[in-house]
Amino acid sequence: MSDLLSVDAAVARILERFAPLPAESIELLASLGRVLAEDIRAEINAPPFANSSMDGYAVAAADTAEAPVRLRVSLDIPAGSFPTEPIRPGEAARIMTGAPLPEGADAVVPVEQTDQGWRSGDSPPLPDSVGILKTVRPGDSVRPVGEDFRAGDVVLPALTVIRPQELGVLAALGKTNVPVVRQPRVAILSTGDELIEVDQPLAPGKIRDSNGYTLYGLIAQYGALPLRLPLVRDTADDVRRRFQQALDLQPDIILSSAGVSVGTFDVVRSVLSEMGEINFWRVNLRPGKPLAFGQIGGIPFFGLPGNPVSAMITFDVFVRPALLKLAQRPDTIPMVTAALAEDVRTDGRRTYMRVKLRRDGDHFVAFTTGTQSSGALTSMIKADGLIIIPEGLETARAGESYTVRLLGTMDQRGS
Ligand code: AMP
Ligand code: MG
Numbered sequence: 054m055s056d057l058l059s060v061d062a063a064v065a066r067i068l069e070r071f072a073p074l075p076a077e078s079i080e081l082l083a084s085l086g087r088v089l090a091e092d093i094r095a096e097i098n099a100p101p102f103a104n105s106s107m108d109g110y111a112v113a114a115a116d117t118a119e120a121p122v123r124l125r126v127s128l129d130i131p132a133g134s135f136p137t138e139p140i141r142p143g144e145a146a147r148i149m150t151g152a153p154l155p156e157g158a159d160a161v162v163p164v165e166q167t168d169q170g171w172r173s174g175d176s177p178p179l180p181d182s183v184g185i186l187k188t189v190r191p192g193d194s195v196r197p198v199g200e201d202f203r204a205g206d207v208v209l210p211a212l213t214v215i216r217p218q219e220l221g222v223l224a225a226l227g228k229t230n231v232p233v234v235r236q237p238r239v240a241i242l243s244t245g246d247e248l249i250e251v252d253q254p255l256a257p258g259k260i261r262d263s264n265g266y267t268l269y270g271l272i273a274q275y276g277a278l279p280l281r282l283p284l285v286r287d288t289a290d291d292v293r294r295r296f297q298q299a300l301d302l303q304p305d306i307i308l309s310s311a312g313v314s315v316g317t318f319d320v321v322r323s324v325l326s327e328m329g330e331i332n333f334w335r336v337n338l339r340p341g342k343p344l345a346f347g348q349i350g351g352i353p354f355f356g357l358p359g360n361p362v363s364a365m366i367t368f369d370v371f372v373r374p375a376l377l378k379l380a381q382r383p384d385t386i387p388m389v390t391a392a393l394a395e396d397v398r399t400d401g402r403r404t405y406m407r408v409k410l411r412r413d414g415d416h417f418v419a420f421t422t423g424t425q426s427s428g429a430l431t432s433m434i435k436a437d438g439l440i441i442i443p444e445g446l447e448t449a450r451a452g453e454s455y456t457v458r459l460l461g462t463m464d465q466r467g468s
């Protein structure tokens with residue numbers, strides 16, 4: 054067991070090779086889902102002027118102390134206009150939601166609390182006076198200047214992930230372009246003579262490339278840009294040609310699946326060693342013990358196992374943390390603790406088992422998804438996460454609690 058590298062040591066060695074990517078400026082709408090590279094400071098107050106939160110009548114609250122009272126209507130303030138005259142004691146201004154309060158007013162009486170009721174129509178005539186039915190206090194139904202944020206405030210700190218609400222705030226601030234961390238570019242190669250493309254008919258001995266698609270999805274899911282290349286044949290020329298094509302895309306990572314495991318007859322390993330420096334690690338985990346990591350033409354390279362589940366799990370364990378570091382994403386990998394529903398046997402390696410979670414009161418119970426074959430991709434569809442049985446154990450018993458690494462992000466899984 055001593056010749057095996059621990060998962061944590063492997064992740065640490067990988068992360069050493071990655072540095073955060075620099076910033077770039079992109080168009081506002083394109084920034085959704087990206088990571089802000091700089092603090093965004095407001096240059097304006099929001100709202101920029103005190104305004105009404107209701108359709109109604111702007112008044113001096115003091116004038117309503119003896120309600121019901123009747124006030125003279127001296128002004129009309131529709132949305133989008135700005136009052137140039139004040140109201141005087143004993144006067145009111147008809148005002149629409151969002152319209153600025155006139156000088157002299159410090160509260161709004163909603164139309165429902167007047168004798169005017171709601172008049173439909175484009176521009177109901179302005180009444181001469183309005184009956185105020187209820188007393189209001191200063192500030193009632195008024196949104197003060199800077200209620201949302203004030204000029205000078207850091208409204209969005211650097212490294213915020215831009216969600217719909219951040220997009221809206223950036224729009225309110227007038228940012229047509231946004232400084233974001235450059236998106237990691239990841240080239241994906243699938244190797245093996247048995248592989249055919251998705252649009253090809255099956256033939257004896259052939260299977261369709263699925264790793265090219267699961268890896269594409271994982272890369273996109275964690276905010277990076279997947280770049281899929283044609284299938285790589287098990288010949289030195291083809292390996293050289295396709296990996297050169299990958300380098301030409303100027304990726305931040307080159308990811309390949311299959312063809313790098315110890316004991317497989319593969320030209321991949323020898324060609325890659327000519328093009329860069331590849332280390333073959335035997336990592337103390339299951340599934341996915343063999344892992345290649347190094348560089349090709351100076352670009353960090355991961356050679357993941359070929360088995361579809363192993364490829365996904367080793368991506369999650371080794372590649373996902375590297376992507377998060379490159380993209381400066383604050384998202385941590387979501388974990389929960391769950392009790393095993395059944396006894397499970399392992400072989401002493403750290404084991405990531407596919408489990409379905411069920412809530413039982415205030416804790417989770419983990420059920421294995423049945424077959425843990427690393428070729429059974431549909432087991433990943435059933436799984437909510439991967440329960441981690443630590444190294445050194447051979448049996449884990451029903452009722453014992455272990456950490457579960459959730460697949461996907463917390464917000465995608467809901468509760
Ligand atoms: P290898 O790492 O080349 O020994 O492949 C291990 C297993 O994964 C074999 O059963 C391969 O057929 C399978 N495999 C390799 N690449 C892919 C792929 N891109 N899509 C689906 N299965 C694959
Ligand atoms: Mg192969």
